[in-house]
Structure formats: C-alpha cells, structure tokens
Amino acid sequence: MTDWYDHPEYFDLIFADETDAEVAFFEAAFEKFAGRTIQSVFEPGCGSGRLIAAMVDLDYEATGLDLNQKMLDFLAARLEKTGHSAELIRGDMSAMKLPKTYDAAFCTFNTFRHLLTEEDVVGHLRSLADHIEPGGLYILGFHIIPLDADEEExxxxxxxxxDFTVDATLAVIEFDRDNRREKLKVTIDVTHKDGSTDQIETVFPLRLYTCDEASEMLQSVNDVWEIAGIYDFDYDIDEERDMDDDLCDAVFVLRRK
Incomplete structure (x- = not known):
C-alpha cells in the first residue's frame, strides 16, 4: 500500500481524458474575460502536469508548483521527451512566494479543496493575487457539496x-458538515501488460463547500478578485451558470482587479 500521489504515471492516466476540454475552456476564457493578452500561465498543485504539458504544447510560458517531488520529476521527464520546458517549483500552495508574475493561473478538479483551513484558503487566494497581473485570470474548479448530498458516495x-490498466475507486469514508471536512479513500488496482498487479490505497481529507460558503469565500477576497464568469465541469464557454444550489461542479473564472 502506497500513496497514489507517489505514482504519477497512474494518477495522470486517471484524469487524462479531461485535459482537452479543460485546455479548450482555458483558451476560450482567456479570450472572453481577460483584460490582457495571456502569454504566461501558472498552476498551483500541478500534480503530474498534464495541463502544464498541454499549455506548453500551445506555446504558453508555464510554471507549475507542487509539494510532491515525484510528481514534478514525472512532469520534467515528460517535458524533456517533447523538447519543451517549464519552470517547476516544489512548494506549498497555501502561501506562495513566486519568482515572477503571470497573466493567468488555473487550478481545477478539486485540488483547491486540499486547503483545509480558512487561513490557508485566503492565504492562497491573496498570495496568488500578488503574482497575477491586473486583468489576468484565475480559473478555479471544485465540487460544491449540496446540503442533500449523499454522505456515502x-x-x-x-x-x-x-502498459497498464488502472481501476480507481473513490469512497467517502467520513463526512463532517459542521467542521467542513470529508475524508476520502482512493483505491487503485493496476494490471500491467505482463499480468502483474499493484494496489494503491490513499486516504486524505478535503474541505467542504456549500454554495453559500463558496460565495462567502470569494467575497472575502473581492478587493483583489472579481467573478468574471461561473461555469461547470461541462466546460462550455457559452453556458454560464448561476451561483445557486444547483451548482455542484463549479468552475469560477476570477479576474484580477
């Protein structure tokens, strides 16, 4: 049993099908909402780097930050194979001191919910604002958990x-609405082409958000960020969503003031 974050090759494959839709949405959002030309991009919690690699392929200057060195090493090797490069930083996304400023940033698919406290959340949003140029964007995606959500999903x-097949199961094993925590267990069964198998099991907490809590969080930093658009995980730039209790798979396009 080992941590799935220490196996970027498996982690990357699980989410690979999301990449094209996300990147297409990024570019559409840049065109629709940015108050500046987007040339440099930053991803906090970049993981295995599927999005960094895709953006570099489109000639963006990219920087990725992650706590896990194995993830960063995997991304560096991936970029080297394609003859591309990106700046990779090992660090914590809760309070970032970055070497430069950027035109845009993105953080999708619940990475943001690893920030467990109000201090870390606000620290992240404000430290990122220090490194995004005025008119630049932050595309932030995470699940909002409605009050009637299944607590045993x-x-x-x-x-x-x-080379291999990955079967992944994610289960909610603890749910605490009062303290805004859920604990998830991810089990990954890997079958290699030679018939050998691996099993990886990881347990980790995430912060819970209702729609009202997400709204309050964004209001707390509205001196530096404004909501330019609200979407969902369909990534359809022509289908904006309302900030209401029907919004579960939220994608916020935030613009730096």
Whole structure:
C-alpha cells in the first residue's frame, strides 16, 4: 500500500481524458474575460502536469508548483521527451512566494479543496493575487457539496494505455458538515501488460463547500478578485451558470482587479 500521489504515471492516466476540454475552456476564457493578452500561465498543485504539458504544447510560458517531488520529476521527464520546458517549483500552495508574475493561473478538479483551513484558503487566494497581473485570470474548479448530498458516495473509473490498466475507486469514508471536512479513500488496482498487479490505497481529507460558503469565500477576497464568469465541469464557454444550489461542479473564472 502506497500513496497514489507517489505514482504519477497512474494518477495522470486517471484524469487524462479531461485535459482537452479543460485546455479548450482555458483558451476560450482567456479570450472572453481577460483584460490582457495571456502569454504566461501558472498552476498551483500541478500534480503530474498534464495541463502544464498541454499549455506548453500551445506555446504558453508555464510554471507549475507542487509539494510532491515525484510528481514534478514525472512532469520534467515528460517535458524533456517533447523538447519543451517549464519552470517547476516544489512548494506549498497555501502561501506562495513566486519568482515572477503571470497573466493567468488555473487550478481545477478539486485540488483547491486540499486547503483545509480558512487561513490557508485566503492565504492562497491573496498570495496568488500578488503574482497575477491586473486583468489576468484565475480559473478555479471544485465540487460544491449540496446540503442533500449523499454522505456515502462511491465513484469508479477505468483507464488504460499500452502498459497498464488502472481501476480507481473513490469512497467517502467520513463526512463532517459542521467542521467542513470529508475524508476520502482512493483505491487503485493496476494490471500491467505482463499480468502483474499493484494496489494503491490513499486516504486524505478535503474541505467542504456549500454554495453559500463558496460565495462567502470569494467575497472575502473581492478587493483583489472579481467573478468574471461561473461555469461547470461541462466546460462550455457559452453556458454560464448561476451561483445557486444547483451548482455542484463549479468552475469560477476570477479576474484580477
């Protein structure tokens, strides 16, 4: 049993199908909402770097930050294979001191919910604001958990490449609405092409948000960020969403004031 974050090759494959839609949305949002030309981008919590690699392929100057060195090493090797480069930083996304400023940033698919306290959340949003140029964007995506949510939810995925097949199961094993925490267990069963198998099990907490709590959080930093658009995980730039209790898979396009 080992941490799935220490296996970027498996982690990356699980989410690979999301990349094209996310990147297309980023570019559409840049065109629709940015008050400046977007040339440099930053991803806090970049993980295995699927989005950094895709943006570099489109000729953006990219920087990624992550706590896990194995993830960063995987991304560096991936970029080297394609002849591209990006600046990679090992660090904590809760209070960032970065080497320069950027035109845009993105953080999707619940990475933001690893920030467990109000101090870390506000620290992240304000330290990022210090490094995004006026008119630049922060595209922030995370699940909002409605009050009637299933507290014992289980999700499953399967993905394959030429070397292995990954079966992943995510289960909510603890749910504490009062303290705004849920604990998730991810179990990954890997079958290699030679028939050998691996199993990886990871347990980690995430911060809970209702729609009202997400709204309050964004209001707390409205001196530096304004909401330019609200979307969901369909990533359709022509289908904006309202900030209401029907919004569960939220994507906020924030613009630096």
């Amino acid at each position: 289980v999700e499953q995925w399967e993905a394959s490449n030429d």
